[in-house]
Amino acid sequence: FRGDTAADTMSAILTKEPPDLSATNRDIHPGLDRIVRHCLEKNPEERFHSAHDLAFDLEALSGISAASAAAARTAILPTKRRVPLLALVAIAGSAALLFAGILIGKKLGFQPTPSFHQLTFRRGEISTARFAPDGQTILYAASWDGKLVEVFLNRRERPESRSFGLVGADVLSISRAGEMAVSLDRHVSGPFMRSGTLAQMGVAGGGAPRQILEDVQWGDWAPDNNSLAIVREVGAHRQLEFPIGKVVYRTDGWISHARVSPNGELIAFLDHPVLGDDGGHAAVVDRAGKKRTLSELFATIFGLAWSPKGDEVWFTAAPYGFNRGIYAVTLTGNQRLLSRVTGNLTLQDVSHDGVALVSHDVLRAGIIALPAGEEKERDLSWLDWSLLRSLSADGKTIFFAESGEGGGVGYSLYVRGTDGSPAVRLGEGGPAALSPDAKWALGILRPTTDAALIAYPTGTGEARRLPMDNLKVQEADWTPDGKRIVAEATEPGHGTRLYIRDFAGGKARPITPEGYRLFVNGISPDGKAVAVRGPDDRLYLYPLEGGEPTPLPGLTTLDRPIGWTNDGRLYVFRREAPARVYRYDLKTGQKELWKELMPRDGAGVSEIARAVPTPDGKAYAYAYIRTLSDLYLVEGLK
Numbered sequence: 001f002r003g004d005t006a007a008d009t010m011s012a013i014l015t016k017e018p019p020d021l022s023a024t025n026r027d028i029h030p031g032l033d034r035i036v037r038h039c040l041e042k043n044p045e046e047r048f049h050s051a052h053d054l055a056f057d058l059e060a061l062s063g064i065s066a067a068s069a070a071a072a073r074t075a076i077l078p079t080k081r082r083v084p085l086l087a088l089v090a091i092a093g094s095a096a097l098l099f100a101g102i103l104i105g106k107k108l109g110f111q112p113t114p115s116f117h118q119l120t121f122r123r124g125e126i127s128t129a130r131f132a133p134d135g136q137t138i139l140y141a142a143s144w145d146g147k148l149v150e151v152f153l154n155r156r157e158r159p160e161s162r163s164f165g166l167v168g169a170d171v172l173s174i175s176r177a178g179e180m181a182v183s184l185d186r187h188v189s190g191p192f193m194r195s196g197t198l199a200q201m202g203v204a205g206g207g208a209p210r211q212i213l214e215d216v217q218w219g220d221w222a223p224d225n226n227s228l229a230i231v232r233e234v235g236a237h238r239q240l241e242f243p244i245g246k247v248v249y250r251t252d253g254w255i256s257h258a259r260v261s262p263n264g265e266l267i268a269f270l271d272h273p274v275l276g277d278d279g280g281h282a283a284v285v286d287r288a289g290k291k292r293t294l295s296e297l298f299a300t301i302f303g304l305a306w307s308p309k310g311d312e313v314w315f316t317a318a319p320y321g322f323n324r325g326i327y328a329v330t331l332t333g334n335q336r337l338l339s340r341v342t343g344n345l346t347l348q349d350v351s352h353d354g355v356a357l358v359s360h361d362v363l364r365a366g367i368i369a370l371p372a373g374e375e376k377e378r379d380l381s382w383l384d385w386s387l388l389r390s391l392s393a394d395g396k397t398i399f400f401a402e403s404g405e406g407g408g409v410g411y412s413l414y415v416r417g418t419d420g421s422p423a424v425r426l427g428e429g430g431p432a433a434l435s436p437d438a439k440w441a442l443g444i445l446r447p448t449t450d451a452a453l454i455a456y457p458t459g460t461g462e463a464r465r466l467p468m469d470n471l472k473v474q475e476a477d478w479t480p481d482g483k484r485i486v487a488e489a490t491e492p493g494h495g496t497r498l499y500i501r502d503f504a505g506g507k508a509r510p511i512t513p514e515g516y517r518l519f520v521n522g523i524s525p526d527g528k529a530v531a532v533r534g535p536d537d538r539l540y541l542y543p544l545e546g547g548e549p550t551p552l553p554g555l556t557t558l559d560r561p562i563g564w565t566n567d568g569r570l571y572v573f574r575r576e577a578p579a580r581v582y583r584y585d586l587k588t589g590q591k592e593l594w595k596e597l598m599p600r601d602g603a604g605v606s607e608i609a610r611a612v613p614t615p616d617g618k619a620y621a622y623a624y625i626r627t628l629s630d631l632y633l634v635e636g637l638k
Contacts, residue, residue: 395619
C-alpha cells in the first residue's frame with residue numbers, strides 16, 4: 001500500500017484491496033490466498049473471529065488436493081464487499097493513532113528493553129548489595145583486588161564508591177528506618193553458604209555494630225523495623241526463623257535469600273533441596289509455617305527480592321548451566337522471564353520505584369595441581385565450572401565434574417591426567433569418588449531430584465548402575481579395598497545417615513543413626529572407620545561395622561577431613577582463601593600446618609572449595625572458586 005506520501009499510504013490502507021498473492025508467487029494455493037484475504041478484510045467483523053477459526057481453515061486446506069486446486073479457485077475466492085462508512089471511520093481513527101505512534105518511535109505490542117546502568121568498575125567479587133530507604137543510596141559488600149571483603153557506599157547517579165569503614169562484613173538488610181543488619185566475620189560455611197555474626201548498625205555509621213546472634217547465614221528486617229527473619233544452621237538442619245527463635249521452616253538441604261514481604265505476613269526464600277548444589281525453587285512461608293513452592297525447579301537459583309507492590313517474588317535463575325536471568329513469579333505460581341543477558345546475573349535488591357540492583361558475575365571454578373616430582377603447579381581447569389573431587393594415590397589422575405554451562409543439563413564427569421593431557425568425558429552426573437585403583441569413577445545421576453549411583457570405567461568397559469532401592473544419595477565413597485561403597489543418603493520419612501553396600505551388588509544397609517554426614521576421602525586406610533559430621537555438628541570417627549563414634553578433639557565445625565597420610569594422620573582444611581591444610585594427629589588432637597593453597601592471581605577468589613593431597617604428601621590438587629562482579633541498576637523490568 002506504499003504511496004508517495006504518508007497520507008497516500010494511509011488512504012490506500014483504508015480503501016484499496018491488496019493484490020493477489022499469485023502476482024508474486026504463481027504456486028500459491030488458492031485456498032491459502034482466500035485465507036490470507038480473509039485475514040486482511042477492512043471490516044474487523046468480516047475477519048476470522050479467533051485463532052481457533054483460522055487454525056480450522058488451515059487444517060481444512062491441508063486436505064485439498066493439488067489437482068482440484070485450480071478448479072476450486074473461482075469458487076472459493078470471496079466477492080468484494082462494500083466497507084460500511086462507520087467501519088471506515090473506525091479504521092481511519094485506528095490507523096491515525098498507529099501512524100502517530102510510529103512517528104514518535106513506539107512499536108505497537110512490544111515492551112521496551114530493560115536498560116542496564118553500570119555502577120562499579122573494579123576487579124573482584126560483590127557478595128551483597130542493598131538500597132537504603134531513600135532508594136538512591138546503595139550499600140554493598142565487595143572484595144576488590146584480592147583484599148578482604150568490605151562495605152562500600154554508592155549513589156545511583158554516580159559511578160564512584162567510597163568505603164563505609166566496615167571490613168570483613170556483608171550487608172544483609174536495611175530497614176525502612178535506616179538500620180542495617182550486617183554479617184560480621186563473614187566466612188564460608190559450606191558450598192554456596194556463608195555465615196557470620198548478625199549485628200545491627202545505622203546507615204549513617206559513626207558507631208560500632210551491636211552484635212545480635214552468631215552463625216547466621218541470612219537476615220532481613222520486617223516492615224515494623226524491629227523484628228528479623230533469619231536463616232541459620234542448627235545441627236544437621238538449616239532453618240528459617242521469623243522472628244528470631246520461632247522456626248517456620250526446616251530442611252535437610254539449605255536455604256538462601258530470605259526476604260520479608262512488604263506487609264510482613266510472608267517470607268520469600270530460595271529452597272535448595274541438596275547440600276552443595278545451588279539448584280532449587282523460589283518459595284514462601286507464612287508466620288504459621290505454611291510453605292508454598294512458587295517456581296519450577298531450576299538448575300541454579302540465587303538472588304531474590306520482592307516486587308515493589310509485594311504481589312510477586314523476583315529472582316535470578318537458570319534452567320541449566322548457571323547463566324541466570326531475572327524471573328518473576330506470582331503468589332499463585334504464574335512465572336515469567338523479565339530479562340536475560342549474556343552471562344550470569346544475581347538479583348540483589350529492588351527499590352520502591354521498581355529499579356533492580358543486580359550483579360553481573362563471571363563465575364569460574366578451576367583446578368590447580370602439583371604432580372609428583374614437579375616443583376611448579378599446573379592449572380588443570382577444563383571448561384567453566386571444573387569441580388575437583390578426587391586425586392589418584394599416585395598423583396597422576398584427577399576426577400572432576402563440569403556443572404556449569406559446559407557441563408550441560410545433568411552435569412558431566414571427567415578424568416584428566418595431571419601431566420596436562422586432555423580430559424576424557426565419562427558421562428552424565430555429579431561427582432562422588434574415584435576408586436582406589438583409579439579404574440572406576442563413582443557418580444550421582446540426577447542429584448537434585450531422584451539421585452542414583454552410577455560407576456563409570458575410566459578405561460574400557462561399560463557403566464554400571466548401582467541400585468540403592470528408595471534411597472536418595474547425596475555423597476558416596478569407596479572403601480580402601482574397592483569392594484564396598486559407603487553412601488550418605490536419605491529414605492522417605494527419615495533424615496540423612498550413612499549406608500554401606502557391596503560394589504558387586506546387594507542391598508544397602510544403614511550403619512549410622514540419622515543425622516550423620518560423610519566426608520569423601522574420610523575412610524581410614526584400614527577400612528574400619530570413616531570421618532563423619534554428627535547430628536551435633538561435631539566431628540567423629542564412626543566404625544563401619546557398628547559401635548560408638550569416637551570424637552575428634554581439637555577440630556571445629558569448620559574443619560573438613562580430606563584424606564589420610566601414610567602414617568595414619570588426617571588431612572584437614574577449611575573452605576577459605578587462602579586455605580591452610582593441616583595434618584591432624586588423632587592421638588594428641590594436634591594440628592600441624594602442611595600447605596597453604598591459593599592461586600597466584602587472587603582477585604575474586606572467594607574460597608578454596610576442595611583440596612586433595614596424596615597419602616605420601618608428594619602431590620596435591622585443589623579447586624578454587626573465582627567470581628568477578630560488576631554492579632548494575634536495571635530499569636524497565638515489567
